Amino acid sequence: MTTPETREHIFTVETVPLKYGRGALRELGHDIKALNARRIALFTDRHLATTEHVAIAREALARAGLDVVVYDAVRVEPTDTSFREAAAFAVDGRFDGFVSIGGGSVMDTCKAANLYATYPNDFLAYVNAPMGQGKPVPGPLKPHLACPTTCGTGSEMTATAIFDFVSENVKTGIAHRALKPTRAVVDPSTIDTLPTGVVCSTGLDVLTHAIESWTARDFRTRDTPAEPGLRPPYQGSNPWSDIGSMKAIELGGRYLERAYADRADTEARDGLMFASTLAGMAFGNAGVHIPHAMSYAVAGLNHRYVATGYEDETPMVPHGLSVVVNAPAAFRFTAPACPERHLQAAHALGADTRNLTPDHGGEALAARLADIMRNTGCPNGIGALGYTEADIPALVEGAAKQKRLLVQAPRDPDETNLADIFRDALRYW
Numbered sequence: 001m002t003t004p005e006t007r008e009h010i011f012t013v014e015t016v017p018l019k020y021g022r023g024a025l026r027e028l029g030h031d032i033k034a035l036n037a038r039r040i041a042l043f044t045d046r047h048l049a050t051t052e053h054v055a056i057a058r059e060a061l062a063r064a065g066l067d068v069v070v071y072d073a074v075r076v077e078p079t080d081t082s083f084r085e086a087a088a089f090a091v092d093g094r095f096d097g098f099v100s101i102g103g104g105s106v107m108d109t110c111k112a113a114n115l116y117a118t119y120p121n122d123f124l125a126y127v128n129a130p131m132g133q134g135k136p137v138p139g140p141l142k143p144h145l146a147c148p149t150t151c152g153t154g155s156e157m158t159a160t161a162i163f164d165f166v167s168e169n170v171k172t173g174i175a176h177r178a179l180k181p182t183r184a185v186v187d188p189s190t191i192d193t194l195p196t197g198v199v200c201s202t203g204l205d206v207l208t209h210a211i212e213s214w215t216a217r218d219f220r221t222r223d224t225p226a227e228p229g230l231r232p233p234y235q236g237s238n239p240w241s242d243i244g245s246m247k248a249i250e251l252g253g254r255y256l257e258r259a260y261a262d263r264a265d266t267e268a269r270d271g272l273m274f275a276s277t278l279a280g281m282a283f284g285n286a287g288v289h290i291p292h293a294m295s296y297a298v299a300g301l302n303h304r305y306v307a308t309g310y311e312d313e314t315p316m317v318p319h320g321l322s323v324v325v326n327a328p329a330a331f332r333f334t335a336p337a338c339p340e341r342h343l344q345a346a347h348a349l350g351a352d353t354r355n356l357t358p359d360h361g362g363e364a365l366a367a368r369l370a371d372i373m374r375n376t377g378c379p380n381g382i383g384a385l386g387y388t389e390a391d392i393p394a395l396v397e398g399a400a401k402q403k404r405l406l407v408q409a410p411r412d413p414d415e416t417n418l419a420d421i422f423r424d425a426l427r428y429w
C-alpha cells in the first residue's frame, strides 16, 4: 500500500532525439554515419521496398558511402516466427547500424533484430513474462534510426517491440528502455499516399495512445523503487507526458477526420504525423492501459478479418482498430477515477463540454471518440470484427494476461470489469 512516506516523487524523461520535417529522409546518410555505423541493415516491408521513400533513403545512405543490405520480409503485425527470421538475418549480416522505414511492424521488427544480433540469446529470454523470461537487455544496442511511414504507432519513440505469439493466441512483446531507437526521423511526406483505411487505423491508434497516457495512473501513486534502476520505463502520467498527450489529443481531434476525408489535405496529414510523434513521446514515457491490454486479445483471437486498406495482407485486425474498438467502453470505466481528466480529453477532442460537469467526462469522451470512429470508417465495436457475447470469456482471459498494461489504468479492472467493458464494446452506434 502506497503511503505518503513511500510514494514516488520522481519522474524521468528519456525521450528519443527527433528530426522532423519534409525531406528528413534525405539526411539519413549523414545521421547514421554520425553514429559511427558503416554496414547498415535497412528494414522495410515488401510494399514500401518499391516506393520512392525507400529509394530516397537508399540513395541518401549510398551517397554517404555506406554499405546497405535491405530486409523487406517484415510481416505486417509480426509474429514470433517473423521476429525470429528477422533476428537470424541480423545475426548473419554482422551489421553495425540499423535503419527502419515503415509502420510499427517494421520498426518493432528492427528493434528485436537489433537486440538479438547485439546480445544473442534464446528467443524467449527477453520476451515479457509470463510468456517469456523477461530478462533485462544487457546494455546498449547498435545505432537504430527509426523512420515511420504511418501516422500511428509512435513506435519510433518507444521501448517496446510487439508481436503475435501464435501458439498462445495472444500478442505480447519485448519491453526494455534499451530498445528505444537511437533517433527518430519523421518525414511527413511519407504519408501523402497512405490509403484512407490505413489513416483510419493508425490515426485512431494515435488518439488512443494520447488519451490512455493522459488518463494513465499518476506516477505518484506508485511506490518509490528500492533503487533508481528499478524505476519502470512506463511511469504513469506525469507533468512531462501530459504536455505531449494533451497536444496530441487536440491535434488528433482537429485533423483525423479531415485527413481521412481528403487525402490532399496536407495540413491535416502533417498535423496527424506530428500528433503521432507527440503521442509516442507521451506514452513511451507514461504508458498505455486498458484499451491496449484488451487489443492484444481482440487481435490475437481473430485471424480472419480483412480491413479496408489492408486487403493485400494476411487476414488480421490492424493494431489501431484492435485498440480503438475497446476505447470508448474502457474510458467509461476509467472515468470515475479521474473524471476531470476525462472531461478535459473530451473537450480537447472537440466535444462541446460547455454545460457538462466532470461527472459527464467519461460519457462525453466515449461519445466524441465513437463519432470520430464512425466518421473515419472504423468498425462499430468488437461486434463488427465478428465477436459475440459468447467470445467474452476468451477475450477476458487474453486481456487479463496483460498485467504490465492493466496496472497503468487509473482504476483497476478485475475480470468481471473486463467482461463488462468487452460487453459495452460490442457496438457503439
Ligand SMILES: [Fe+2]
Residues within 6 Å of the ligand: 153, 205, 209, 292, 319, 320, 323
Ligand atoms: Fe498502439
